[in-house]
Amino acid sequence: MADITHTPAMTLLDRLDREAVASAAPSQGELMRELGIKGRPGWTSRLPPSLAAFVTNPKGMIGVVVLLGLILFSLLGPLFSEYNPQRRAGKPHVAPGYEHVMGTTRMGKDVYTQLAYGGRMSLAVGFGAGLAAALIGLAVGISAGYFGGRIDDVLTFLVNVVLVLPGLPLIIVIASLVESAGPLVIGTVLALTGWGWSARTIRTQTMSLRTREFILSAELMGERKWRIILKEIFPNMLSFFMGGLVLGTISAILAEAALSFIGLGDPNAVTWGTMLYWAQNNMALQLGAWWEIWPPAIAIMLTGAALVMINFAVDEITNPQLKASRKIGRIRRFLARRGRSADVF
């Protein structure tokens, strides 16, 4: 190997000069200040890390607050009203005022009361169906993914059938076969038809988890299969389960509203969906009685939006790239101030 004589990268003087170079980086503390990064609030350190991450996530917290507000409204709202949601409470189409805070419907029923009682029903059906669908999806998905072979073939076929059948039309057909499908029936139908997507995601995740060595290690340790599923696999699925739960609930709430809206529900039941049905039927908007339509519509939208925000937060927590992208704006400005641009975003 030929002898390489060379001058070093920097002499001592160069090194001292570099301190003065304008391109010197700010210290870590200065950088944090410039980018607006604050340390984790002290009180969160006592919580498990994922909960702490969720609680400090603005999207998630907004979603939770709104959702809690709606739930509280449904639970406690009826206590503030002396009216019966299914009976006439006053004159038809009274505009919002002192007597009727949100006005009355065409039939003279109090809108506020309907909204509050209806909320109980809509949310109960939505969460109930969402939870049931998520649980069915979990059971089917984990079994298919873990056991493989014949069981997987059979279950995947089932999942595909449920996925391929067009959701809403199927629900419509079933609901129309039952005499007057009350919210309970609708909820059951939604649960039985809505677990497909969840099952498929969980199956894929289980299959990828199954190849991880800690599962093999548990098997080689002689753990029973059910224990492996419950204690080794399921805890790693939580975020997918939560995601499935949230999305399942959204679709259940919207589906219930849609079904009731087109008149397939029980006309005597009071849900946000049936409120919309009656409002439509009674041509509320054309008659100028906006207060009959807007409250249930806004309530449904808010519920959906809140759940979606929670879902975003769960996604962000499980995917660090998404989290980092929140700071893009500040990072771009940091670079621009120094005459530079981003490499890849």
Next chain:
Amino acid sequence: MSLAELEARPVLTSNADPVIEMDEVHKEFVLGGAFLNQTFLRALSGVSLKLTRGRALALVGESGSGKSTCARMLARAYEPSAGSIRFHGDDIATFKGQRLQRYRSEVQMVFQDPFGSLNPTQSIGYHLERPIRLHRPELKGKAIEAEMLALLESVGLRPAADYLKRRPHELSGGQRQRVAIARALSVRPQVLLADEPTSMLDVSVRLGILNLLEDLKQQRQLAALYITHDIATARYFAEETAVMYAGHVVEQGPSQEITDNPRHPYTQLLIEAVPNPNRKIAVVPGRRATDIPLWTRSSRGCPFVSRCPRATSVCKETMPKPVSVGPGHTARCHHVAS
């Protein structure tokens, strides 16, 4: 034979009965293809190995050599397609029920990936408690915790009490591997199968883990199998080395002998290819490594034929039988160099 009887046996010398052995084991996997037209991959062909107490055997090979498959077969994750695996003389394929469950505590495995071998959602204590509850029913209550702390200490994780509540992501790769070793030891196995335990660890951490395994092997007289692609660590850790190529054991013998005096052309190629900081890269013109062949049911002859400088027509026809080239040193080659 109960566990108590085995422990009463005196320490054996290296020529003693093996604890576990593979005898002419073949293993095939279905590669795909339609019902009557499937291709079978021969992951192992006629593999014979022995593990004895207090000694380590290194299995050295590249991808597709079958070394990991050997470990999994010894752990009874798969069954042999032909040949047998005997534990103290008993064919392990016959084990069922309670006997099989006891086997699980007699042979334990440590895996390559420190990040994948522990459940990220459970604490370190959980990982140690489960095996103890499953296989050591004599320990109850406080004794279990005492045992867990003792295990953590024995793998060098101190202060042990600190580690019980932690989750895997709070530990470094080396620490996780120590936990994996502690977990394997918690059931007091006789055989420890280490599948590339240091390949995914930082270089400076590897020796610590290998030294730990050496100490534990001696203290507890474990029969160890050490799988690696790095023949230098095989020489460092194991008394014996077996070199595998495309599912065949091509050379076997004392580790130092194998590295000082390799007789099989593949072993020679392997040693020459290993990075050696005492020389500078010299370009050898014309050498192009061909792929390691996919060995199937219908393949014949020596698998190294496509790359071997000494290959002749007999090499394409028949797989050579082991030829003795030194004390305890055999090579499977028709043209073993002198």
Next chain:
Amino acid sequence: MSSDRNLIEVRNLTVDYVGEHSVARAVNGIDFDIREGEAFGLAGESGCGKSTVAFALARLTRLPGLVSGGEVRLNGEDVLKFDKARLKAYRWNEVSFVFQSAMNALNPVIPVSEQIMDVIQTHQPERGKDGARARAVELFELVGIPPGRLDDFPHQFSGGMRQRICIAIALALQPRLIIMDEPTTALDVVVQRDIIEQIVDLKSRMGFSVLFITHDLGLMIEFCDRIGVMYSGRLVEVAPAEAILTNPQHPYTRALGNSFPPLTGPRIRMEGIPGTPPDLRSLPQGCRFSPRCPHAMDICREQDPALRYYPENRSEAACHLLN
């Protein structure tokens, strides 16, 4: 054979990883040069920052990474200040890269010929389609793959051949520097030797420089002219390759060299390095290696030593023990 002229000069490079509530400093103000025609290696273990340096030089720093300071000078221009247009001329023409899983980064549904031609036509459109194809044939011959296979798909090649295709793509426009981050780690040792020999051959014929990053110190010493050893975001030693093993100046370099069991000689017990590297979010005052250093003195814990040149060894090291 490297000349005395600097191709790339890195000054005070600092890269941070921006977290939710903290900032981890992965690369902490490092300086080094890469000469024309030189193979420069960056050695170190996980978390030392060597891959981060590679990405920064290639202008591929991804969120949450951020180059927060420093300069990378190529012919007097600061690469870090290049705008989009200048970057296009820089990438692949002047500096190209081969990364560890590059062989898996080939698009599986597009024939290899198109992928090579794509690169050529994007960065040198004046060649035209025919010119690009001719160049692709040349490149295949250069890396030793039969040109008849040019239109095959990636999955039809073995791992080693795919990595050679990636090297071919890296050479397509005759760059002056190729950055290689663990180019052979995922390959078997025999294939690895083949590929490294090929790179050496091409390098001597085409005269490009190489920034070679790997954790395999033995391979690095065989292949590189000079090596920089990184620890926890800093360069602790920069020396000619042989000196790293025969005459290490920094305790970390020495300990690293002792972490490789030899293939010859008696079997003796060796020790690695106890302890773990520091948390990059809150680095200790003083030398980062001092908690693990067997020779640490009081000054080591207070003052972070600067990288200094020692003419008698023709190497640089950052250690108070040497003063």
